Amino acid sequence: MPQQPVQVDLGRPNSEPQRRFFASRKLYTCYGGARGGGKSWAVRTKAVGGALRWPGIRILIIRRTYRDMENSLITPLVKLIPAEVGRYNGSSNMVLFQNGSSIKFGHLPNDRATVEGEYQGQEFDWIFMDEATQFTESEFRGMGGCLRGVNDIPKRFYLTCNPGGVGHQWVKRLFIDGRFRPGENPDDYIFIPARFTDNADLLHSSPGYAAMLDNLPESVRKAHRDGDWNALSGQYFSEFTRGLHTVAPFAIPPEWRKYRAFDYGLDCFACVWVAVDFQGRFYVYREVAQSGLIVSRAAELALASTPDGECIEATLAPPDLWSTQKDTGRTMAEIFTESGLPLVRAGNSRVPGWLALKELLRVRRDGKPGLVIFRDCRGLIEDLEALQADERNPSDVATEPHHITHRPDALRYFAASRALLPERPPEPVDEDAPPDYDQIMHGGAPDLRYLYY
Numbered sequence: 001m002p003q004q005p006v007q008v009d010l011g012r013p014n015s016e017p018q019r020r021f022f023a024s025r026k027l028y029t030c031y032g033g034a035r036g037g038g039k040s041w042a043v044r045t046k047a048v049g050g051a052l053r054w055p056g057i058r059i060l061i062i063r064r065t066y067r068d069m070e071n072s073l074i075t076p077l078v079k080l081i082p083a084e085v086g087r088y089n090g091s092s093n094m095v096l097f098q099n100g101s102s103i104k105f106g107h108l109p110n111d112r113a114t115v116e117g118e119y120q121g122q123e124f125d126w127i128f129m130d131e132a133t134q135f136t137e138s139e140f141r142g143m144g145g146c147l148r149g150v151n152d153i154p155k156r157f158y159l160t161c162n163p164g165g166v167g168h169q170w171v172k173r174l175f176i177d178g179r180f181r182p183g184e185n186p187d188d189y190i191f192i193p194a195r196f197t198d199n200a201d202l203l204h205s206s207p208g209y210a211a212m213l214d215n216l217p218e219s220v221r222k223a224h225r226d227g228d229w230n231a232l233s234g235q236y237f238s239e240f241t242r243g244l245h246t247v248a249p250f251a252i253p254p255e256w257r258k259y260r261a262f263d264y265g266l267d268c269f270a271c272v273w274v275a276v277d278f279q280g281r282f283y284v285y286r287e288v289a290q291s292g293l294i295v296s297r298a299a300e301l302a303l304a305s306t307p308d309g310e311c312i313e314a315t316l317a318p319p320d321l322w323s324t325q326k327d328t329g330r331t332m333a334e335i336f337t338e339s340g341l342p343l344v345r346a347g348n349s350r351v352p353g354w355l356a357l358k359e360l361l362r363v364r365r366d367g368k369p370g371l372v373i374f375r376d377c378r379g380l381i382e383d384l385e386a387l388q389a390d391e392r393n394p395s396d397v398a399t400e401p402h403h404i405t406h407r408p409d410a411l412r413y414f415a416a417s418r419a420l421l422p423e424r425p426p427e428p429v430d431e432d433a434p435p436d437y438d439q440i441m442h443g444g445a446p447d448l449r450y451l452y453y
Contacts, residue, residue, distance in 0.1 A: 008080065028159065029159070029192065030171065031159070032194055033229070034223075034226060035224040039194070048103070054101065060103075064134040066093070066106070066107040068107075069107075073105065074105055085098060123149045124146050127158070129160075133165035170386075195225075236388060237357075237384050237385070239361050258310065267291055268290070271288050272411050273287070281364075282370060316417050319346065347413070347417065348413075349416070353412040353415060356412075357412055384408055
């Protein structure tokens with residue numbers, strides 16, 4: 001007797017936004033806005049439905065930490081799948097289906113995981129980035145590099161999110177404001193807004209949910225109840241814009257003074273190079289960042305990244321490098337110096353340093369900011385855009401996610417220090433030039449001889 005096919009009841013969308021989410025054929029579909037819009041249900045159901053519809057499909061559901069998805073995603077998703085259809089393997093964090101499909105649950109502890117960690121070289125047909133505003137733009141793009149495969153399965157990247165968080169600005173730029181950059185196709189992106197009032201199941205099961213949202217602080221209420229993307233950006237350097245504060249790379253004049261500043265730790269060595277022109281305007285013209293470097297290797301990287309003949313006035317470093325190590329009785333500053341990189345101690349007061357950097361970013365009377373960044377310093381630019389204000393001290397920068405703070409910290413050390421302006425080279429004197437006003441009326445500009453007549 002032939003075996004009867006197993007029926008899998010996935011339920012049905014309970015709102016128009018959910019129906020639009022399931023019907024979307026865009027490369028990038030972002031669903032959400034307000035809290036309570038049924039995002040988790042949509043992710044679970046869409047993923048399982050795709051696994052059944054496309055035999056052999058490889059699906060990834062990712063959040064910032066694995067723990068975050070256990071109750072909201074993994075447990076209820078596994079309950080949807082009969083044992084005859086697929087089974088969950090806890091050791092590999094995967095659901096394996098009889099038809100060859102798979103759903104993998106993953107997390108992204110930092111941006112290195114996309115290029116040198118567990119996702120390096122992996123391929124997926126569908127990717128779900130749950131709570132996308134917890135991720136940086138570079139992490140989003142890095143995971144997009146995993147969206148590939150030689151098959152006929154359509155490639156899709158699904159995002160769910162609420163306003164606020166480290167990724168607020170890039171999600172808003174792409175999906176809310178539609179401010180696309182070269183190489184980004186507007187036809188690839190769609191945003192589907194959802195509010196708790198769209199979720200009939202939530203309104204029925206949790207009638208007090210609306211009152212809970214109403215009691216939130218005003219800015220949070222506007223963001224989480226109404227899905228207002230202008231209410232809760234949290235961006236620390238809100239004045240920073242790429243159009244104003246970035247510039248195409250150019251050859252730095254040799255007369256300009258140049259400085260290095262870095263932040264050091266085994267988790268990341270981040271160094272920036274800054275030049276100052278004759279008007280006292282600063283240009284970040286080079287960056288480098290690498291993890292896992294001992295002190296001597298970090299010094300080698302900084303020196304190797306500085307071209308021969310480039311004169312560096314000073315290398316600024318955090319004062320904790322001058323702390324004596326208990327096991328050796330030496331300081332890391334000594335080792336940097338012995339490795340060919342003498343250091344100057346920078347100020348380490350966080351708030352004054354960040355405020356000093358804000359002063360440099362301020363637009364001057366000539367309509368230009370005091371500090372601009374070469375556009376090929378992509379890491380620093382993205383990190384400055386992503387930095388959030390500390391919730392307990394809005395004058396300070398939030399220290400999490402930690403991996404986006406290293407380059408900005410290096411720039412903060414420079415901003416907290418005094419940089420000397422370059423001296424203009426003397427202009428050549430043209431003996432045949434006609435006399436100017438001072439020469440005609442007063443016999444030339446006064447000099448020291450005026451004091452000793």
